[in-house]
Amino acid sequence: xxxxxxxxxxxxxxxxxxxxxxxxxxxxxxxxxxxxxxxxxxxxxxxxxxxxxxxxxxxxxxxxxxxxxxxxxxxxxxxxxxxxxxxxxxxxxxxxxxxxxxxxxxxxxxxxxxxxxxxxxxxxxxxxxxxxxxxxxxxxxxxxxxxxxxxxxxxxxxxxxxxxxxxxxxxxxxxxxxxxxxxxxxxxxxxxxxxxxxxxxxxxxxxxxxxxxxxxxxxx
Amino acid sequence: xxxxxxxxxxxxxxxxxxxxxxxxxxxxxxxxxxxxxxxxxxxxxxxxxxxxxxxxxxxxxxxxxxxxxxxxxxxxxxxxxxxxxxxxxxxxxxxxxxxxxxxxxxxxxxxxxxxxxxxxxxxxxxxxxxxxxxxxxxxxxxxxxxxxxxxxxxxxxxxxxxxxxxxxxxxxxxxxxxxxxxxxxxxxxxxxxxxxxxxxxxxxxxxxxxxxxxxxxxxxxxxxxxxxxxxxxxxxxxxxxxxxxxxxxxxxxxxxxxxxxxxxxxxxxxxxxxxx
Numbered sequence: 001x002x003x004x005x006x007x008x009x010x011x012x013x014x015x016x017x018x019x020x021x022x023x024x025x026x027x028x029x030x031x032x033x034x035x036x037x038x039x040x041x042x043x044x045x046x047x048x049x050x051x052x053x054x055x056x057x058x059x060x061x062x063x064x065x066x067x068x069x070x071x072x073x074x075x076x077x078x079x080x081x082x083x084x085x086x087x088x089x090x091x092x093x094x095x096x097x098x099x100x101x102x103x104x105x106x107x108x109x110x111x112x113x114x115x116x117x118x119x120x121x122x123x124x125x126x127x128x129x130x131x132x133x134x135x136x137x138x139x140x141x142x143x144x145x146x147x148x149x150x151x152x153x154x155x156x157x158x159x160x161x162x163x164x165x166x167x168x169x170x171x172x173x174x175x176x177x178x179x180x181x182x183x184x185x186x187x188x189x190x191x192x193x194x195x196x197x198x199x200x201x202x203x204x205x206x207x208x209x210x211x212x213x214x215x216x217x218x219x220x
Numbered sequence: 221x222x223x224x225x226x227x228x229x230x231x232x233x234x235x236x237x238x239x240x241x242x243x244x245x246x247x248x249x250x251x252x253x254x255x256x257x258x259x260x261x262x263x264x265x266x267x268x269x270x271x272x273x274x275x276x277x278x279x280x281x282x283x284x285x286x287x288x289x290x291x292x293x294x295x296x297x298x299x300x301x302x303x304x305x306x307x308x309x310x311x312x313x314x315x316x317x318x319x320x321x322x323x324x325x326x327x328x329x330x331x332x333x334x335x336x337x338x339x340x341x342x343x344x345x346x347x348x349x350x351x352x353x354x355x356x357x358x359x360x361x362x363x364x365x366x367x368x369x370x371x372x373x374x375x376x377x378x379x380x381x382x383x384x385x386x387x388x389x390x391x392x393x394x395x396x397x398x399x400x401x402x403x404x405x406x407x408x409x410x411x412x413x414x415x416x417x418x419x420x421x422x423x424x425x426x427x428x429x430x431x432x433x434x435x436x437x438x439x440x441x442x443x444x445x446x447x448x449x450x451x452x453x454x455x456x457x458x459x460x461x462x463x464x465x466x467x468x469x470x471x472x473x474x475x476x477x478x479x480x481x482x483x484x485x486x487x488x489x490x491x492x493x494x495x496x
Binding site for chain 2: 142145146149152154155164167168171172173175176179180192193195196199200203
């Protein structure tokens with residue numbers, strides 16, 4: 001019962017950043033936002049689509065795992081492009097592009113999980129690779145923040161909030177999964193893992209809300 | 221009971237990440253503060269250099285004007301005087317002509333002496349030849365003869381001590397400004413200048429028994445006022461310090477100090493370094 005409640009909470013928590021995004025778009029045109037803000041909004045929209053579609057499909061009893069697989073791939077593409085645009089060092093930019101192509105290749109290793117709408121398996125390679133790559137890109141972003149000190153106030157930076165939320169989510173889920181997979185790999189532990197995943201999704205959505213809250217139109 | 225390993229691990233990692241982010245933000249802010257201080261220091265250094273360049277160009281311009289006065293106008297006046305003397309000798313001894321000639325000669329003498337004085341004030345040759353103490357003493361003596369105030373001078377320490385020419389010139393201009401301030405604004409009767417040269421310390425004191433002034437009030441004035449900005453700017457260039465001890469009707473005592481100074485003959489003197 002509690003598991004189901006947490007799962008719903010995780011699915012519906014994405015509505016908070018969506019509401020803030022709608023409020024933002026009421027006063028600001030999308031074209032007036034910078035590229036990174038547009039990508040973060042795209043990420044929020046993608047998460048809303050995934051949660052909406054998977055919930056509807058689950059209600060009517062249709063397979064929905066392939067949607068998670070596609071979501072994982074597309075969300076990493078967004079993240080890689082986001083950091084590619086943000087990085088100042090050209091080697092780090094190159095690394096972001098390289099990780100993007102590698103993650104697409106890795107996702108293609110388990111092609112049926114993407115193309116078969118009746119698949120019941122998660123694209124395991126892709127989940128861990130993209131999670132690990134995202135953590136790496138976020139750490140590089142933090143490194144560049146410290147190196148160049150270009151952000152006057154970290155607390156008002158949408159990208160900082162997005163990165164912190166993503167760091168929470170991906171590090172929390174990946175390390176828990178790896179630990180469980182190689183130690184107590186049983187049904188109860190797997191259930192607990194999904195609870196952690198759902199709770200971290202809520203945390204991510206709260207951070208996304210702050211990210212959207214601090215978005216401002218580009219100075220003309 | 222099945223242990224909730226996933227929850228324990230998930231929570232631990234979340235706490236670690238939260239700590240990581242908090243530490244990151246704190247470290248970031250510290251670095252930002254350090255950077256701000258660095259930028260401020262760089263700006264101050266830039267301002268100092270700018271001031272130094274501006275003052276150097278002013279001194280160069282003064283030198284050029286002094287040279288023009290001395291070489292061109294001074295020489296022309298001397299030639300005019302000689303020519304006039306030759307003309308006068310041919311005029312005979314008419315009384316009227318003699319009186320006019322005397323007037324013209326006096327005017328020429330006065331003009332020549334003015335040109336010499338202006339030229340000497342623009343570029344203090346005594347400073348270059350004999351050093352700061354001698355130049356200040358000469359300036360004090362000259363001020364004494366031109367004003368009602370009594371200007372006295374006193375020197376302690378090694379009178380032969382010399383600083384880099386640039387430093388000496390800056391200090392001379394500062395003292396000039398201070399003495400002029402006392403002469404023009406103090407309404408006092410005495411001005412005393414004391415210069416203390418190494419080995420003990422380097423210090424110049426200019427004090428008067430005049431009206432004094434409210435330092436904060438003078439600083440807030442939009443116009444240059446007593447030239448305090450100029451004095452402080454010059455001292456900033458040579459890393460000097462100035463202290464004002466004054467108040468309304470309390471006279472004024474200005475102490476100029478040079479905490480770090482390099483003697484002219486020291487291997488660290490700027491002139492020596494440039495020569496290398």
